[in-house]
Amino acid sequence: MRIIIETPQPDDEDVVIVRCASPDQRLITMLLAYQNANTELTGYLDDKIVRLNYQDVYYFEANESRVFAYCCSEVYEIKYKLYELEEMYTPLDFVRCSKSMIVNMEKIEYLSPLFSGKLEAHLKNGEKIVISRQYVHNLKIRLGIEEVDS
Amino acid sequence: MMKEFLISLLHYFVDITTAVLIAAAIYLTASGKQIDSAVLWQILLSGFITALPSAVLICLDTKTEKLSWILWILHFCVIYGVTLVLLHAFGWCRITPLSALLTFFAVVFIYLFTCMVHYLIDKKHTTLMNEQLRKRYLRAEQEQKESV
Numbered sequence: 001m002r003i004i005i006e007t008p009q010p011d012d013e014d015v016v017i018v019r020c021a022s023p024d025q026r027l028i029t030m031l032l033a034y035q036n037a038n039t040e041l042t043g044y045l046d047d048k049i050v051r052l053n054y055q056d057v058y059y060f061e062a063n064e065s066r067v068f069a070y071c072c073s074e075v076y077e078i079k080y081k082l083y084e085l086e087e088m089y090t091p092l093d094f095v096r097c098s099k100s101m102i103v104n105m106e107k108i109e110y111l112s113p114l115f116s117g118k119l120e121a122h123l124k125n126g127e128k129i130v131i132s133r134q135y136v137h138n139l140k141i142r143l144g145i146e147e148v149d150s
Numbered sequence: 151m152m153k154e155f156l157i158s159l160l161h162y163f164v165d166i167t168t169a170v171l172i173a174a175a176i177y178l179t180a181s182g183k184q185i186d187s188a189v190l191w192q193i194l195l196s197g198f199i200t201a202l203p204s205a206v207l208i209c210l211d212t213k214t215e216k217l218s219w220i221l222w223i224l225h226f227c228v229i230y231g232v233t234l235v236l237l238h239a240f241g242w243c244r245i246t247p248l249s250a251l252l253t254f255f256a257v258v259f260i261y262l263f264t265c266m267v268h269y270l271i272d273k274k275h276t277t278l279m280n281e282q283l284r285k286r287y288l289r290a291e292q293e294q295k296e297s298v
Contacts, residue, residue, distance in 0.1 A: 005293060099211045106290075110280050113272035115265055116218055117208050132211045134154050140275075143282035 034091050043069055043076025050076060054092055058123050059103040060085050072125045095142050097121065098132040105142060159205035165267050166204070167197030169260040192240045199236065203228045204264075230257045 001020075008014060016034075018027065043052045057069045062082040069076045078085070086094070086102055097103045109122045111131070119131040119139075131139060140146040170193050178185060207225045212218040233253055234245060243249045 007296065098213075100213060105283075105286075108283060110283065111276045113269055113276050115269055116222065117268055117272065119272065119276060133158075133208055134211065136275075137154075140279065143279050143286075145275075145278055145282060 030091060039092070041069065041078055041080075043078060045074060045076050052076060054089060054094075054104070055106070057104055058107045058125060058127065059097075059101055059129060060089075060094075062100045070127070093142075095135075095138050097135050097139070098130065101129060103129060103131075105139075155205050155209050158208045159201055161268070162201035162204040162208075162264065163197050165264045166200050166260060167194060169263040170197055172263070173256050173259060189240075189242075192236075192242075196233070196236045196240075200229050200232055203232070226257075226261060229261065230254060233257050 016031070018031065020027070039054050041052045041054065041057070043050045052069060052071070056071050058072065059070050060078065060082060061068050061070065067078045067080060067082055067085065069078050080088075082100065082102065086096055089102065089104075090096075093105045094102050095105055103121060103123075107123050107125070109124050112120050112122065114120050114130070117133045119136055121129050121131055123129065137146060174185075174189075174193065177183075203225055207221055210221060212221060230253070233256075234250065237243055237249070237253060238245050
């Protein structure tokens with residue numbers, strides 16, 4: 001299947017047109033997830049309440065039943081469970097990288113192996129996070145190296 | 151999780167058995183001894199038994215680096231202990247301070263060999279993944295330029 005992205009006219013709104021013989025369940029699920037995806041989040045930092053765009057988030061981390069969104073240099077608390085964030089943001093290029101972490105793939109600068117069988121993701125803000133061995137497969141699928149298990 | 155465990159078990163079994171065979175070949179060549187065919191089965195069995203804790207360790211998702219190091223040290227001690235027990239059980243040698251020390255070096259060699267093999271495989275995979283990441287960024291940049 002080819003993917004064609006065209007730039008609309010200046011006054012036109014963005015439209016997604018799918019041209020196919022019969023849309024399968026995977027395609028419908030993907031489109032619905034994209035349409036319903038919440039691109040904004042509410043972040044809490046001390047007394048401040050901030051509207052966060054998902055594109056600014058480097059990764060989400062769960063720590064002692066609290067979930068935090070790590071941006072370039074700030075860390076905000078998020079009132080969602082990690083699995084909820086995973087459901088919401090997996091269609092938007094986020095991937096689970098350990099039991100307690102979901103990373104924004106757009107923020108990964110490069111990957112390097114560790115002796116323990118894990119991978120280290122070097123993020124664009126200079127931070128390093130560990131990708132557990134059991135989640136490396138997910139990342140490979142997202143990068144198109146491995147296929148989804150049937 | 152189960153699939154991950156079985157794959158790791160198979161990989162470690164192959165790697166450890168290969169390393170043990172190399173160590174045995176070096177020892178037999180140096181000492182000029184002959185071995186019984188039963189020893190080959192014992193090597194396979196010892197490879198499988200020592201691969202078990204390795205596969206379990208790989209499936210554990212440690213949160214901190216400190217805990218990860220503790221688990222690896224514990225894993226090494228388990229492997230070393232199991233190897234000593236197997237040496238005694240198979241009658242390969244008597245447990246003396248010298249044989250325990252030689253076993254320690256053999257286990258270190260096998261440990262480093264296995265870690266190195268896995269590291270090189272992971273390195274190959276990460277190179278491929280980094281290429282894919284680079285392609286994504288190039289594509290995104292191109293799309294951005296086209297939209298401007």
